[in-house]
Amino acid sequence: MDLWNTPERVALREAVTKFTEKEIVPNLAQWEDDGELPRELSLAAAKAGFLGVGFSEEVGGVGGDSIDTAIVTESIIQAGGSSGVIASLFTHGIAVPHIVDAGNPDLIDRFVRPALAGEKIGSLGVTEPGGGSDVANITTRAVRDGDHYVVNGAKTFITSGVRGDFVTTAVRTGDPGFGGISLLVIEKGTPGFEVARPLRKTGWHCSDTAELSFTDVRVPVANLVGEENGGFFLLMNQFVNERLGLALQGYATAQRALDLAVRYAKERETFGKPLASRQVIRHKLVEMHRRTDAARKVTRAALEKSLEKSVTDPEVILDALMAKNTAVEAVEFVVSESMQIHGGMGYMRESEIDRHYRDARIIGIGGGATEVLTDLAAKLLGY
Incomplete structure (x- = not known):
């Protein structure tokens, strides 16, 4: 049987197409002008069961694998949505998988489940003003101070950085090179963490993008994803x-x-x-x-x-x-x-x-x- 056209996946494609035609297409031009998607769309997509596709039920998802996720992407775009909608509505797809992989139940409960329920918006902070693809040489630094890390630095081109409630952030906790990088979940509202400015772009207008700055931001050690220097x-x-x-x-x-x-x-x-x-x-x-x-x-x-x-x-x-x-x-x-x-x-x-x-x-x-x-x-x- 064709993996892409099982009865369940045909039904998924039809459901996503109908959702897109009803909830997205009539509003997309306005969202492009607004520069962001409304939070209500995340809640609606979660209620329809689409945000949790590809994530196990154990972490708040609805199951399925990356073929099911691909069908959601294909269906939204081919029904008149856009890649900008995908980037913004499904930013959790790059924000929470690392948390799931690390397996910390507390972080899963605080960030993964709410993101898959459309209640929180997550983003991923890797790219910096001084570099993009050279991930091993990021400079945003986190220094351990008791039960906290003190973070200083900046990130840029961060998808959903304006609306995001938390950022899974790559920081340097160790020596230069890939072996000194960790991941910290930094929550909006933490003193010293600021959305420096929203960025205007050639495309993806409905997907908000931001520069983020961190000045002596105190992040609980409990927000460390996985092992220190294992990011x-x-x-x-x-x-x-x-x-x-x-x-x-x-x-x-x-x-x-x-x-x-x-x-x-x-x-x-x-x-x-x-x-x-x-x-x-x-x-x-x-x-x-x-x-x-x-x-x-x-x-x-x-x-x-x-x-x-x-x-x-x-x-x-x-x-x-x-x-x-x-x-x-x-x-x-x-x-x-x-x-x-x-x-x-x-x-x-x-x-x-x-x-x-x-x-x-x-x-x-x-x-x-x-x-x-x-x-x-x-x-x-x-x-």
Whole structure:
């Protein structure tokens, strides 16, 4: 049986599609102007059972695996949502897995369960003003002082950093290099922790993004995720999932952009004939389809392999890198061609393709820039 089309997953796809069409699509333009999603959407998505997909019932989820999570992502985007919605509504997908992996019951009760219930919004703080992909050399420092750590430093480009109730934060507790990094959960309202400023972006307008600053922030030792100086490995364990998640957003956005282009090409007439009757347009659509389908197949295969083997397996890591870079190439090409087919209408903010065109650009930057991932792939391949 096709893993992606079991009766349960067909039902999940239908449910998410209906939710998107009712709760998201009619409001998305306003949320883009507002620069954030309303908290009510998190509560509604949790009530519908979507926030907890991919998380076990033991930690407050509804079960399922990363294929189920992928179906949620695909369905939202292909029903008229956006990758910006995914980034904001499902930020817990990068904020709490490290806490789940570490297995601390207190942290799970205080942060994971409320996040999956839509009651708290979490974010992940890794990137700093002085560096992004070089995670091993972060400079935000946490110094032990009795039952607390004193944190000083800054983070930037933090998704859901404005609305977030807590930030799973990478800090340096030890020596230079990857071996000196820990993860601390820092809660909003802690003295010295400030959202320095919300950031305005090219795309993902409905997903709030912030700079965060920490000045002598006292964080309880009880908020340490896992072992002290063991944070880098907790982060590493999620790199494959994060990259596959972005690849999913890439090919799902490409598919939606292709669908929009096909519909417009059939409806729009030029010189008395539909655009789709022009050979140059049909050839564009075929090439858009080819790249989208290739990205989908490569990404789905990588995702299925990640379920069979460890996410630290070099083969799984390599497949995730290739999937993300393939999806990036596809979505950047497809959204550009789709906008070209839409012509002047595609350049208008009222058109949906305008949103996808802007949103797609971040996929090749977030989760490891394309160039960084290509270099890592070269090392894994022995080149």
